[in-house]
Amino acid sequence: MRIFVPQDAASLALGADRIARAIAAEAAARGTEVTVVRNGSRGLFWLEPLVEIETATGRVGFGPLTLADVPALFGDLAAHPKHLGLVQEIPFLKKQQRLTFERCGITDPLDLDAYRALGGFAGLDKARAMSGKEVCAEVKASGLRGRGGAGFPTGIKWETVRTAVADQKYVVCNADEGDSGTFSDRLIMEADPFCLVEGMAIAALAVGATRGYIYTRSEYPHAIRMMTSAIEIATRAGLLEDLQLEVREGAGAYVCGEETALLDSLEGKRGQVRAKPPIPALIGLFGKPTVINNTISFATVPWILAHGAQAYADYGMGRSRGTMPVQLAGNIKHGGLFEIAFGITLGELINDIGGGTASGRPVRAVQAGGPLGAYFAVSQFDTPYDYEAFAAKDGLIGHGGLVVFDDAADMAQMARFAMEFCAHESCGKCTPCRIGSTRGVETLDKIIAGEAVEQNLALVTDLCETLKFGSLCALGGFTPYPVMSAIKHFPEDFRGPAAKLAAE
Template sequence: MRIFVPRDAVSLALGADLLANAIAAEAARRGVAAKIIRNGSRGMFWLEPLVEIETPEGRTGFGPMTLADVAGLFADPASHPKALGLVEALPFLAKQQRLTFARCGIIDPLSLADYRAHGGLAGLERARGMSAEAICAEITKSGLRGRGGAGFPTGVKWETVRKAEAPQKYIVCNADEGDSGTFADRMILEADPFCLIEGMAIAGRAVGASQGYVYCRSEYPNGIKIFNEALAIAQETGLLDGFALELRVGAGAYVCGEETALLESLEGKRGMVRAKPPIPALRGLFGQPTVINNLISLATIPYIMAQGAEAYASFGMGRSRGTMPVQLAGNIKHGGLFETAFGITLGELVNEIGGGTASGRPVRAVQAGGPLGAYFAPAQFETPYDYEAFAARNGLIGHGGLVVFDDTANMAAMARFAMEFCAHESCGKCTPCRIGSTRGAEILDRVVAGASRPGDLDLVKDLCETMKFGSLCALGGFTPYPVLSAITHFPEDFGGAALPLAAE
């Protein structure tokens, strides 16, 4: 009897370790030969801990499980009050197009044999028979763009590093997942770490890099532990084929999600933004040509190399090719990770897939792209989930996070929070970000308190323009997105004085 009990951070927080121990004890008490496999999460967090039992028809799910539900697993599973039926048939999973996350929740994350049995290493094996130029061309042809937020073509970045002449080149994975409501990086670290290792090894072959680093935030101790265990297995088995790889842990500064601040931190310095040029692709880590990709970008590489660029590019719309792991969070009924091709509408994601608000109240706003992403009102829910479509609405796809708010949210307070967040997280190197965010928070304090002065919102708009075009990096440059979108779409929370944006 094979029983799957997840060991991701969400399930552990809900007592999954105690649950696994209780299941093992109950099986022993009944004389049942049971093998408990600690898998990663399927990404349906409202059902965690989600226990699965392998049957001839497939894996049957039970959740959310508690200790009181354990005995029923061995009595009559079919009539168990937490029985969900075949997990793969659950609508939330059945509607997805899982490419990057195809193995998450299915395999034992620390079994290389399990990883290989589910298609792992096929991409690396193919890459070993190709030239570096051909690998870069394949990634370019796939249309893969950076999944960290900027959406820059991955193949172009790789080709730039490949052509650069230097004695040493590096691959750096940005796993500093700091956006509120995002957890895709963590899910890969916990559920399919070999996928990231394989992707980085392929990237190393493509550009001629012999050293790689994964930069992860300290707030992910469970993911760090699992990844390091997987890395040790990869090193012991010779999987990396001469490519040196190690994980470094950051101290939790949000600005270190910006690529140049990340490099400074990786070099042992204070995490502060570098002025560009030179770009990291030419002068990055320790002054050498460096590929810096988001974790999801690198974890997608094995699929592209195994199935071919055309297979990946067949998903999506326009210049947004492939799939995106949309992370549904906030006040939402069905929070979790939903991987789908670009082109689905924002309304479908929030209302149909996410099930609307958890509170049962009307949706008032959705923030897309993290704490510095724009707010979308229900009137904009027909917007396709696509880089260009979002940009046309002054929005950002970002790392794929969607945070939902119901009609009790005060949008002036949310705009004020964006300024406060920027002021708190600013590295302090540039004046627009360091000073502009502080002044912006002060002005919005007056607005929230109902004591605004004439011209305050015009001053906020002026500050936002200065921050957007004068900041050294996206921390200050993106802060105007939530502020201006809140003022534009919810003017009643700001005293009724709307500031129309050009694209609207």
């Protein structure tokens, strides 16, 4: 009898370790032979801890499981109060198109043999039979774009590094996942770490790099331990050849999610944004050509190499090819990770997949793309989940996060939070971001207090233009998205009782 108990950070926070110990103790008391496998999470967070039992017809799920539910796992499974049926038939999972996350939740994340049995390292094996130029061309043909937010074509970046002349090149994984409501990087690192290792190995092979770094934040201790162990296992097995990989831990500065600030931090400096040009592909880490991609970008490459560029490009719409791990968070009934091809509508994701709000109240707004992403109103829920479609609505796909708010949300306060967030996280290098965000908080406070509302709204609009076009990086440049979208779609919140009284 094999029972799977997840060991990712979310499940552990909900008591997964206690559940695993209780299962082992119950089995011992009954004299039942049980193997407890600590797998990664499948990303169905509202069901965690999601315990699975291997049966003749497939793995059956039970969740969210509590200690009181453990004894019944050794009885009639169909009668168990938390019985969910076959895991693959759970609608939230069944509707997905899992490519990057196809192995997540299936095995012990550090079981190298299990990883290979599920197709692991097939992409790297194929890449080793190709030239670097051919690998770059394959990635380019797939249409894969950076999944960290910028959406830049991955193959073009790799080709630039490949053709650069230098005595040393680097591959750097940006796993500094700092956006509110996002967790796809963490999920990959905790549930399928070899996938990230393989993707970085393919990138290094393609561009001629011999050193690689995974930069993540100190708030991810479980992911750090998992990635460190996976690198050690892959290195001992001789799978990385002459590539040296290392995990580096950041202090949690949001601006270090910006690639050049991340590189400064890796070099031991204060994380501050660099002016471009030069681009990191030519002058990056320690002044050398550097491939720097997001975790999901690297983790997707093994699938592309194993199945072919066209197979990946067949998913999606327009210039947005492949799949995106959409992360549903906030006030939502079914929170978790949902991997799907680009083209599904925002409304389908929130209402059909996410099940609407957890509070049961009407959805009022959805913030897409992190704390500096735009707010979408319900009237925009027909927008396709696609880079260009979102851009046309002054929105961002970003890292794939969607944070839901019900009708109790005060959007003026949310706009203020965006400005305050920018002021707190600014690296201070450029004036629009450093000073403009602080002035923005002050001006929004005046609006909320009903002081010269129309004049101050005009001032905020002007200030946002300066931030958007004058900031050195996306931290200041994207702050206007939540502020202006809140003002545009929820104007009544900026003209509350105090504001209306002042206007009269």
